Amino acid sequence: xxxxxxxxxxxxxxxxxxxxxxxxxxxxxxxxxxxxxxxxxxxxxxxxxxxxxxxxxxxxxxxxxxxxxxxxxxxxxxxxxxxxxxxxxxxxxxxxxxxxxxxxxxxxxxxxxxxxxxxxxxxxxxxxxxxxxxxxxxxxxxxxxxxxxxxxxxxxxxxxxxxxxxxxxxxxxxxxxxxxxxxxxxxxxxxxxxxxxxxxxxxxxxxxxxxxxxxxxxxxxxxxxxxxxxxxxxxxxxxxxxxxxxxxxxxxxxxxxxxxxxxxxxxxxxxxxxxxxxxxxxxxxxxxxxxxxxxxxxxxxxxxxxxxxxxxxxxxxxxxxxxxxxxxxxxxxxxxxxxxxxxxxxxxxxxxxxxx
Amino acid sequence: xxxxxxxxxxxxxxxxxxxxxxxxxxxxxxxxxxxxxxxxxxxxxxxxxxxxxxxxxxxxxxxxxxxxxxxxxxxxxxxxxxxxxxxxxxxxxxxxxxxxxxxxxxxxxxxxxxxxxxxxxxxxxxxxxxxxxxxxxxxxxxxxxxxxxxxxxxxxxxxxxxxxxxxxxxxxxxxxxxxxxxxxxxxxxxxxxxxxxxxxxxxxxxxxxxxxxxxxxxxxxxxxxxxxxxxxxxxxxxxxxxxxxxxxxxxxxxxxxxxxxxxxxxxxxxxxxxxxxxxxxxxxxxxxxxxxxxxxxxxxxxxxxxxxxxxxxxxxxxxxxxxxxxxxxxxxxxxxxxxxxxxxxxxxxxxxxxxx
Numbered sequence: 001x002x003x004x005x006x007x008x009x010x011x012x013x014x015x016x017x018x019x020x021x022x023x024x025x026x027x028x029x030x031x032x033x034x035x036x037x038x039x040x041x042x043x044x045x046x047x048x049x050x051x052x053x054x055x056x057x058x059x060x061x062x063x064x065x066x067x068x069x070x071x072x073x074x075x076x077x078x079x080x081x082x083x084x085x086x087x088x089x090x091x092x093x094x095x096x097x098x099x100x101x102x103x104x105x106x107x108x109x110x111x112x113x114x115x116x117x118x119x120x121x122x123x124x125x126x127x128x129x130x131x132x133x134x135x136x137x138x139x140x141x142x143x144x145x146x147x148x149x150x151x152x153x154x155x156x157x158x159x160x161x162x163x164x165x166x167x168x169x170x171x172x173x174x175x176x177x178x179x180x181x182x183x184x185x186x187x188x189x190x191x192x193x194x195x196x197x198x199x200x201x202x203x204x205x206x207x208x209x210x211x212x213x214x215x216x217x218x219x220x221x222x223x224x225x226x227x228x229x230x231x232x233x234x235x236x237x238x239x240x241x242x243x244x245x246x247x248x249x250x251x252x253x254x255x256x257x258x259x260x261x262x263x264x265x266x267x268x269x270x271x272x273x274x275x276x277x278x279x280x281x282x283x284x285x286x287x288x289x290x291x292x293x294x295x296x297x298x299x300x301x302x303x304x305x306x307x308x309x310x311x312x313x314x315x316x317x318x319x320x321x322x323x324x325x326x327x328x329x330x331x332x333x334x335x336x337x338x339x340x341x342x343x344x345x346x347x348x349x350x351x352x353x354x355x356x
Numbered sequence: 357x358x359x360x361x362x363x364x365x366x367x368x369x370x371x372x373x374x375x376x377x378x379x380x381x382x383x384x385x386x387x388x389x390x391x392x393x394x395x396x397x398x399x400x401x402x403x404x405x406x407x408x409x410x411x412x413x414x415x416x417x418x419x420x421x422x423x424x425x426x427x428x429x430x431x432x433x434x435x436x437x438x439x440x441x442x443x444x445x446x447x448x449x450x451x452x453x454x455x456x457x458x459x460x461x462x463x464x465x466x467x468x469x470x471x472x473x474x475x476x477x478x479x480x481x482x483x484x485x486x487x488x489x490x491x492x493x494x495x496x497x498x499x500x501x502x503x504x505x506x507x508x509x510x511x512x513x514x515x516x517x518x519x520x521x522x523x524x525x526x527x528x529x530x531x532x533x534x535x536x537x538x539x540x541x542x543x544x545x546x547x548x549x550x551x552x553x554x555x556x557x558x559x560x561x562x563x564x565x566x567x568x569x570x571x572x573x574x575x576x577x578x579x580x581x582x583x584x585x586x587x588x589x590x591x592x593x594x595x596x597x598x599x600x601x602x603x604x605x606x607x608x609x610x611x612x613x614x615x616x617x618x619x620x621x622x623x624x625x626x627x628x629x630x631x632x633x634x635x636x637x638x639x640x641x642x643x644x645x646x647x648x649x650x651x652x653x654x655x656x657x658x659x660x661x662x663x664x665x666x667x668x669x670x671x672x673x674x675x676x677x678x679x680x681x682x683x684x685x686x687x688x689x690x691x692x693x694x695x696x697x698x699x700x701x702x703x704x705x706x707x708x709x710x711x712x
Contacts, residue, residue, distance in 0.1 A: 082596045095471045097479065098452025101678040103532070113519055115532055115679045118448075120593050130482050133448065139596050141673065141681055143519025143530030166454060166463045166513070168493025169503065174454070174465045241467055242434050242489065248473065293472075316491070318470035320452040324491065 005334070006327055008033060008188055009165070009173060012181035016105055016160035018075030019091050019212045022047050024107055024158065026071055030184070030207050037191035038205070044225070047209035048218045051191060057200040063346055064202045066228035066306075067337060068219045068295050069184045070211030070235070073177035074319055076135070076159035078106065083146045085139040086114070088159055092212030096135050098320045105162040106142055108153035113162060114142035161321040171327040172252065178323035180211070182313045182330050183234035186256075189334020190341065197342040204228065208295065211235075216298035223302040229349045230268070230307050232340065233296040234333060237286055237312035239324065250314035253326040255282035256333040259310035263292040263300055267352040268309030275339055281332045286312055307352050311336065362386055363543040363687070364516040367533035370456060372425030372442045372509045373567045376400055379421040383542060383561050390550045391559070401575040404549060404559040411554040413701060416581035416663070417694070418572055418652045419541035419588070420565030423534065424676050426490070426510040428457065431501055435494030437464065439510065441485050443566030444676055448482050453678050454513035455490055458504035463513060464492040511535070512678040519681065528685040530607070536682050537675040538565065541587035544670065547691045553698045565652050569619070572652035576659035583626060583664045585694065586653040589682065590614075590644055590669035604648045605671035607683045610640030611690040614667035618647055619654025623664035630666060633697040639689050644669060668694060 011033075017026025030049045035041045038051035049071065057063060074092030081087075086106065099116045106112040118138050140159065144152060165175025187205050194203065204226055208218030223231060237257050240249040250257045258272045276283045291297055292310055300308045313333055316324040362382075371379035380402055388394060391404040402421075424443035431437055437457065441447075451468040466488055471479060490510060494500035516533035542561055549559045558579040562571030576584065594606035605612040613630050614622050634641040644667075657665035670690050672682040 085596050087596075093471060095452070095468075095479075097468060097471075097483075100446075101449045101453065101674070103679060113517065113532070115674065115681060117595070117674050117677070119595055119597060120446075120591055120674070129448070132480050132482055137597075141519075143532070143681055148520070163454075166465075168463060168465070168491070169499065170493050170495060172493035174463070174491075174493075238470055238473060241469075241491070242432065242436055243469055244473060316470075317452065317465065317467045318472065320468065320470075322452050322454065322465035322467065324465065324467070324493065 005185060005189055005331060009182065009185040009327065009330060012184055013165040013175040013177050016107065017071055017073055018158050018160050019072040019210045021158040022072050022209045030071060033188060034191065037195065044222060046218045046221045048222050049207040051205040053191065053194060053203040055199050055201040055203065062202050063200065063344065064204060064226060064228040065341055065344060066223060066226055066231040067187055067190065067203065067205040068208055068231060068233045068299065069187045070180045070218065070295060071184055071207035072209055072212050074212050078153060078155050078157045078159065080155060081149060081153065082139065084144065084149060085141055086153060087139055088135065090135055093319055094135060095319050097132050099135055099138055100133065102321055103162045104140060104159050106140060106153055107158045110152065112142040112152060114140040117141050163321050168324065170253065172324050173327060174322045174324045176321040176323065178315050178325045179236040179318055182236055182315065182325045186234055186313065186330050186333035186337060189331060190337035193335055193338025194341060197338055199342045199344065201341065201344045203341055211295055216295045219295035220298040220302060223299050223306060227303060228306060231299045232337065233294050233299065233308065233310045235294045235310065235312055236315045236318065238318060239314035239316040241316050250284045250286065252314050252316065252324065253328055254284055256329055256336065257284040257286040257312040257314065259286045259288050259292060259312060261288035261292065262290065263288060263296050264309055265307035265352060268307060272309060272311065272336065272340065275343065276336060279336065279339060281336055307349065362546060363540065366539035366542055367516040367535055370461060370511050371421055371423055372511055373422040373564045375509045376421040376563045383421065383546060386546045387549050387559065397574060397578055399571050399574050400563040401571045402561040403575060403578060406549065406553065406557040408556040409554040414556040414558060414581045415698065415701065416558045416560055416576060416579045416584040416656065417545050417548060418560045418562060418575065418584060418586045418656055419545040420538045420562045420571065420652055421542060422563055422566050423511060424566050426455065428504055428506055428508045428510065431497045431506060432489065433497045435496045435500040436489035436491055437500060437504060438489055442509065446676060447485050449677050450488055451483060455510040456513045457490055457492060457510035458508040460503055462492050462503045464490040467491045514678050527688050530681055530683050532679050532681050534678060534680065536672040536680040537589040540589040540670045540672065540682060540687055544587045544687065544690050544694065548694050551695050555698060555701045557698065562652060569652050569655035572655035573659065576656040576663060580660060581663055584656045586651050586656060586665060586667040588651050588667055588669040589672040589675060591649055591675055592671035592673045602645060604645040605642055607671050607673060608685060609642045610686060611693050612642050612644040612669040612671055614644045614669065616646040617649050617651055617653065617667065619650035620657045620665060622666040626664055626666035630668060630693065630697055633700050634693055637692065637696045639693045641693065
């Protein structure tokens with residue numbers, strides 16, 4: 001199962017799918033991957049990919065759980081053409097420090113391989129050499145003449161990082177878009193797990209669009225339409241590395257993190273923790289005193305409110321093309337999600353909401 | 357086509373200054389059928405001799421095999437690898453990049469604090485090399501030590517590839533890759549050694565240019581040439597935002613002839629010889645802007661009692677970066693110019709005979 005998941009994670013990581021342009025390659029890949037695991041796979045108006053799996057409950061009123069893992073990644077957009085070169089700005093929070101020397105794909109009339117570059121150091125003033133170059137002063141070189149470039153690329157074309165993931169020691173994988181393809185992979189593992197497990201509730205596993213832009217458009221519009229009884233968000237969190245405090249980071253390979261705080265329904269956190277204990281899955285606790293920085297922030301206040309939980313997978317170097325994740329954390333998150341869904345019963349929601 | 361494959365192999369090969377073995381083996385294999393004698397000296401330079409047809413002039417053709425890279429200086433208890441720069445690395449280029457480290461070529465990434473947790477100063481200031489580290493995913497220092505030792509080298513992990521339209525002939529169009537400085541010079545030299553000349557030719561593939569032209573000192577002494585041509589991949593900065601001085605060189609305008617760089621002044625007779633050849637053969641050429649960069653020419657031209665020297669370069673954007681870009685037409689024009697110049701050499705008979 002791990003080999004299969006590794007392959008899925010690598011394919012998802014490499015696929016271009018910048019916020020608002022998830023259709024580039026990623027959407028079709030997700031439909032292909034999820035179709036064998038679901039009763040129905042659909043794409044909605046926001047660009048979400050929804051894998052629906054019917055539960056065994058009977059009766060007219062059906063309980064629905066929404067699993068939400070955003071599929072989009074940070075990227076760039078063309079703002080201008082300058083001779084043989086392209087100027088760009090960011091979509092989502094790109095890290096200017098890592099841009100120089102990165103390979104990208106410019107999604108013009110066709111996909112063009114390019115390099116992010118700047119003026120070489122010998123023509124830069126010494127006092128400028130110590131400063132990170134803001135992305136609006138960098139450019140992309142796709143190796144075309146100015147005329148050919150005009151034919152191939154227009155302002156507004158999307159740019160994504162271009163890199164195949166690479167396997168590091170242990171079970172660590174480095175690549176782009178592990179935020180949040182690691183979580184999408186966990187959701188895939190959950191659906192795999194649900195083939196073997198009975199579940200009463202209807203499951204809507206949603207690979208959502210446009211999280212990185214900050215509007216949570218995909219998650220919130222789908223939740224409005226669906227009105228789920230419970231929502232579980234899977235996202236990534238800060239992995240521990242030298243130079244960062246252990247208080248604000250989570251160890252890679254030590255299990256997923258379960259969030260606590262105002263954005264999370266405490267009963268969901270309690271259930272995740274007790275479930276992990278009974279399955280002997282290690283986990284970490286992520287205290288979030290305010291905005292979780294995830295789709296849960298939008299989901300929680302949809303319509304009459306949705307009891308919402310967050311499972312996070314630790315990654316290093318967030319928002320760079322070398323995000324590092326531990327495969328076993330992905331596997332664990334997937335297994336946990338499957339068992340969480342399988343354990344849902346009607347009374348769980350009633351018990352969670354005071355006064356019902 | 358075959359030579360493009362060689363350029364690809366040379367670009368992808370691991371060969372920072374002091375560890376050029378992999379490059380040396382590729383070159384030796386490629387030139388063995390074309391040379392009378394092949395010698396590796398005490399520093400690791402490859403000297404390849406073609407005796408010529410009795411014309412009393414020995415020409416040294418120099419290209420350096422080494423590339424900029426990293427040396428592992430310390431293994432942290434956490435498993436992170438601290439490193440020093442081998443040659444002129446631009447610290448702005450390093451965060452978020454992939455490398456291959458050590459004899460087992462283990463993949464690693466140069467990590468950084470996620471931008472969400474970094475201070476404003478950390479986001480805008482370039483991090484010093486001594487504060488960066490390579491993460492190979494090891495659990496701790498002991499595990500890292502199984503893969504990499506202090507003193508091992510690392511290089512950027514970049515694959516050679518085509519940009520833009522892939523032309524059918526493999527002789528034009530732009531390509532990307534690492535270490536074009538100076539693997540493209542090596543490729544020009546290999547291609548040139550396949551020809552036959554009246555003059556005696558010594559091909560010198562040198563080590564350690566990037567740390568101070570160390571190999572060329574020895575190679576020139578051993579070769580004892582009458583004149584020398586240094587083959588380089590040199591700075592092309594035909595980029596947006598240029599102000600004041602014109603670019604050092606431009607892509608697609610043919611080989612760049614050096615008049616003077618920071619390491620030496622080119623011999624005017626040899627400059628004229630190259631210009632006359634180019635004009636007679638209708639080969640495009642350009643001049644490299646004076647006083648940019650240094651080359652093996654600085655070592656060769658003061659060897660023994662002095663060697664008239666010129667440098668001929670293939671323009672490359674983004675040298676010393678993880679990904680450089682060059683135009684294959686410049687590569688082939690450089691080969692054509694050099695081969696034609698060598699066949700015309702008897703016309704320049706006064707060189708080396710003491711006349712002025």
